[in-house]
Amino acid sequence: MVSYTIRRILMLIPVLIGMSLITYSIIHLIPGNPAQVILGEQASPQAIADLEEQLGLNEPFFVQYGNYMMDLLRGDLGTSLRTKSAISEEVWPYLAATMELTFFAMLFAIIVGVNAGIISAWKQNSLFDYTSMIIALVGVSMPIFWLGLMQQWVFAQELGWLPATGRGNPRDPVETTTYFYIIDTVLNGRWDQTWTSIRHLVLPSIALGTIPMAIIARMTRSSMLEVLRSDYIRTIEAKGSSMVSVIYRHGFKNAVIPVLTVVGLQTGTLLGGAILTETIFSWPGIGRYVFDAIGNRDYPVIQSGILIIATMFVIINLIVDLLYTYIDPRIKY
Amino acid sequence: MSTVTKTTKSPLPGPNKQEFEPQKVESISPWREAFWQLRKNKLAIVGFVIIFTFIFVAILAPFLTTFEYNTMRAVDRLQGPSSTYWFGTDYSGRDIFTRIIYGARVSLMVGFFAVTGALIFGTLLGILAGYYGKWADMLISRVFDIMLAFPSILLAIAIVAILGPSLQNAMIAIAIINIPIFGRLVRSKVISIRQEEYIMAAKAQGMKNGRILFHHVLPNSLAPIIVQATLSFGTAILEAAALGFLGLGAQPPTPEWGRMLSDSRQYIQTAPWTVLFPGISIMLVVLGFNMIGDGLRDALDPKMKN
Numbered sequence: 001m002v003s004y005t006i007r008r009i010l011m012l013i014p015v016l017i018g019m020s021l022i023t024y025s026i027i028h029l030i031p032g033n034p035a036q037v038i039l040g041e042q043a044s045p046q047a048i049a050d051l052e053e054q055l056g057l058n059e060p061f062f063v064q065y066g067n068y069m070m071d072l073l074r075g076d077l078g079t080s081l082r083t084k085s086a087i088s089e090e091v092w093p094y095l096a097a098t099m100e101l102t103f104f105a106m107l108f109a110i111i112v113g114v115n116a117g118i119i120s121a122w123k124q125n126s127l128f129d130y131t132s133m134i135i136a137l138v139g140v141s142m143p144i145f146w147l148g149l150m151q152q153w154v155f156a157q158e159l160g161w162l163p164a165t166g167r168g169n170p171r172d173p174v175e176t177t178t179y180f181y182i183i184d185t186v187l188n189g190r191w192d193q194t195w196t197s198i199r200h201l202v203l204p205s206i207a208l209g210t211i212p213m214a215i216i217a218r219m220t221r222s223s224m225l226e227v228l229r230s231d232y233i234r235t236i237e238a239k240g241s242s243m244v245s246v247i248y249r250h251g252f253k254n255a256v257i258p259v260l261t262v263v264g265l266q267t268g269t270l271l272g273g274a275i276l277t278e279t280i281f282s283w284p285g286i287g288r289y290v291f292d293a294i295g296n297r298d299y300p301v302i303q304s305g306i307l308i309i310a311t312m313f314v315i316i317n318l319i320v321d322l323l324y325t326y327i328d329p330r331i332k333y
Numbered sequence: 334m335s336t337v338t339k340t341t342k343s344p345l346p347g348p349n350k351q352e353f354e355p356q357k358v359e360s361i362s363p364w365r366e367a368f369w370q371l372r373k374n375k376l377a378i379v380g381f382v383i384i385f386t387f388i389f390v391a392i393l394a395p396f397l398t399t400f401e402y403n404t405m406r407a408v409d410r411l412q413g414p415s416s417t418y419w420f421g422t423d424y425s426g427r428d429i430f431t432r433i434i435y436g437a438r439v440s441l442m443v444g445f446f447a448v449t450g451a452l453i454f455g456t457l458l459g460i461l462a463g464y465y466g467k468w469a470d471m472l473i474s475r476v477f478d479i480m481l482a483f484p485s486i487l488l489a490i491a492i493v494a495i496l497g498p499s500l501q502n503a504m505i506a507i508a509i510i511n512i513p514i515f516g517r518l519v520r521s522k523v524i525s526i527r528q529e530e531y532i533m534a535a536k537a538q539g540m541k542n543g544r545i546l547f548h549h550v551l552p553n554s555l556a557p558i559i560v561q562a563t564l565s566f567g568t569a570i571l572e573a574a575a576l577g578f579l580g581l582g583a584q585p586p587t588p589e590w591g592r593m594l595s596d597s598r599q600y601i602q603t604a605p606w607t608v609l610f611p612g613i614s615i616m617l618v619v620l621g622f623n624m625i626g627d628g629l630r631d632a633l634d635p636k637m638k639n
Contacts, residue, residue: 018479022491029495137376137627141620143571145578146594146612153601153608272484276575280598290487291579294494306491310483 001325008321015314017069023307024068027299028061038081038297054079055300077308078300082293087304091286095308096179097167098285101277102270104201105209110263113213114252117220117259121228122247132217139214144273148207148280155203163200165282168193204281208273212266219262223255230254257328264320268313367556370632377628383621391437400428402435402588411604421606423597429607432588433614439589440618443504443573444566450508451569452562455515460546462516463523474520477513485510486575493581500589503582507569518561522554556633563629567622574615590615 030037035051051057056064071078077087116136120129156164167181168174174181174197175188182201185193227233228251236246275287282288290305292298371377390397406426414421420429462473480488492506526532527550535545576582577591585592590611597607 014475015479015482018475019482022479022483026491026495031496137623138616138620141567141571141616141623143574143578143591143594143612143615143619145575145591146608146615149594149598149601149608150612153605157602268484272486275486275490276578279579290490294490294581299494302491302494306483306487309487313484314482 004325005322008318012314012318016311019310019314020069020072020307021065023303023310024065026303026306027055027057030299034299038299051081077304080293080301081298082296082301087301091289091304091308093176093179094284094286094289097181097283098271098274098278098287098309099312100180100182101201101204101208101283101285102267102274104205105270105277106212106263106267107209108205109209109212109216109266112209113216114220114259116213117217118224118247118252120217120221121224122243124225129221133221136214136217139210140218142210144207144211145276145280147210148204148277151203151207152280162202163196164203167197167200167283169196172196204277204283207280208270208277211269211273212263215266216259216262220252220255220259223258224251227251227255257324260320260323260327264317267316271309271313274309367629367632371628374628374631376624377632380621380624380626380628383617384625387437387441387618387621390434391441394434394438397434398428398431400431402431403427403586411600411607413604414606420610421604423593423607424600424604429593429610432593433590433610435588436590436593436611436614437618439500439583439587440570440573440615443500443507444570444618444622447504447507447511447569447573448562448565450505451511451515451565452558454508455512456519456551456558458512459516459519460523460550463520464527464542464546464550470520473516477516480510480513481517483510486572489572489576490579490581493576498576498581498584500577500583500587503573503576506576507572510572511565511569514565515558515561518557519554522557523550526550526553560626560630560633563622564626567619567626570622571615571619 027034033048034057035048035055036043039047039051056067059067068078075088077091079085080087080090083090116132120132123129152164155162172193174184174190174193176184177187178184181197182194185191185197224247228247233246233251236250241250271287274283274285275291277283278285278288279291286305286309290302290309293301293305404427406422408426409418409422410424410426412418412422412426418428418430420433423429423432458473458477462470483491488510489503489506492509493502496502496505532545532549535549540548573582574589574591574594577589578595580592580595583589583592585596593611594608597604597611601608
């Protein structure tokens with residue numbers, strides 16, 4: 001297990017290097033003179049020369065890349081062209097906001113998806129099965145930005161049940177230490193703010209979690225169908241175990257591996273979808289940070305933002321891979 | 334024993350000479366069997382109906398409406414659905430129905446070109462990696478790994494950030510992010526087929542690599558490629574709409590569904606139809622392709638059947 005973990009982490013290194021090479025190339029692949037493109041048509045030659053100097057564009061590509069990697073290893077993600085501050089310092093609040101949103105979206109996707117899949121498999125060909133599988137099929141096909149808009153319209157504007165945008169009440173800002181609002185408000189003992197934060201999380205989490213939820217439901221169903229047909233389940237049933245015990249204790253435990261794979265892969269959908277969800281719900285997360293940077297041609301932020309999101313995705317998949325061996329001891333590497 | 338033989342009916346029918354001729358046994362090709370399977374799949378049929386409707390609408394767009402997709406009538410802005418404006422009008426008084434049906438052209442075109450591009454390059458790279466192996470496999474597979482390590486829409490956004498926002502660049506970006514999906518699929522198929530005895534037989538007969546690839550390897554890996562292409566069609570349309578929504582895809586006045594959504598979102602409360610219909614259109618097309626894709630997978634891949 002330990003040697004596998006080490007090997008698996010070592011295998012990440014070439015992927016991470018490749019990823020950094022791709023994100024680093026972004027600025028160099030801009031057609032024409034990157035500094036000119038960033039500063040616009042009216043920029044003075046002096047300003048262009050200064051920016052080229054700042055971005056290190058005057059040196060050969062691999063020298064620049066080497067410097068960039070050295071900076072990365074030191075934890076220096078570059079400087080934002082717009083705010084002039086270090087990206088590594090300003091990125092954390094955005095990152096925490098995205099992590100909080102992604103966590104709740106995944107929580108929603110897993111709880112609803114897994115249970116819908118289990119019940120569908122248990123009551124195969126029932127009305128519930130058909131309905132939930134049609135909902136899952138529609139869920140996979142739905143543009144999440146549209147779902148988000150519809151939710152805002154119905155639940156925030158028409159019914160007024162939930163807030164439409166933001167992370168909390170702007171007139172009563174949360175005192176931040178970790179930038180995870182739920183944790184911060186609990187630490188401060190401000191339960192009213194915790195409740196406000198949760199209410200703000202509901203709509204974006206559901207919008208973001210719908211596609212993974214649908215995919216998890218379909219995967220759980222097919223995985224459970226296979227398990228429920230096996231002999232040992234029939235034996236446990238014959239022994240007189242309760243249905244809940246058969247399904248959750250024995251059935252799902254054995255159906256969990258393919259579901260886990262999907263959960264890992266869907267994190268990518270979540271992190272990518274975060275850009276859309278954060279735009280709609282004005283959620284101050286890393287997706288929005290990158291998106292705003294594209295509008296401002298703030299290429300260092302685009303590079304680092306994309307690298308951070310992709311690294312998160314890779315790390316989550318690593319954790320999922322390591323969880324396999326923990327959950328299913330039969331899997332040996 | 335002999336009586337038994339006498340009374341038992343001969344397995345061959347009557348003494349008539351004609352009937353002794355060997356009967357023609359209709360061979361059932363796997364493709365025909367898959368077609369039968371597909372015809373029985375109600376969801377797939379619904380999917381085909383949806384997609385053919387959209388294709389029909391996209392082709393016949395100018396004949397289905399009396400409006401131009403770009404004519405603005407300020408007096409008629411934000412009108413609700415009526416007998417004149419079936420889906421209502423948008424903030425600048427353009428007929429939404431007209432924009433939706435012209436938008437079908439844009440979306441189907443994006444899907445087609447993006448998937449075709451990804452299919453061609455993915456297949457070529459997959460063959461190169463799978464058939465020739467060694468360093469080509471090593472290099473191509475690592476590049477695929479790295480590309481797949483990015484959430485797909487994020488990579489598309491990065492590519493558009495480099496090339497600049499336009500429909501064409503969005504199409505290129507979507508094609509690029511889908512290349513590794515086809516590439517990996519083709520590679521794994523090619524590797525498994527390469528071991529088959531009939532490939533060895535072809536090699537032993539002195540058949541050239543190119544001929545083996547295009548006559549044996551590719552036709553035998555076609556089924557999963559078709560399924561993936563159908564599913565990718567839906568995803569590509571969804572990704573194009575997402576880029577359009579973020580302002581990184583089609584630029585105004587192109588009637589693109591994602592862009593229509595983002596342009597109308599501030600009117601959602603006063604004129605919900607401006608947001609409702611483009612969204613439903615995206616969903617229906619993607620749903621159609623997903624239904625066909627699921628049906629094709631069940632029909633073509635016996636292992637996937639439940």
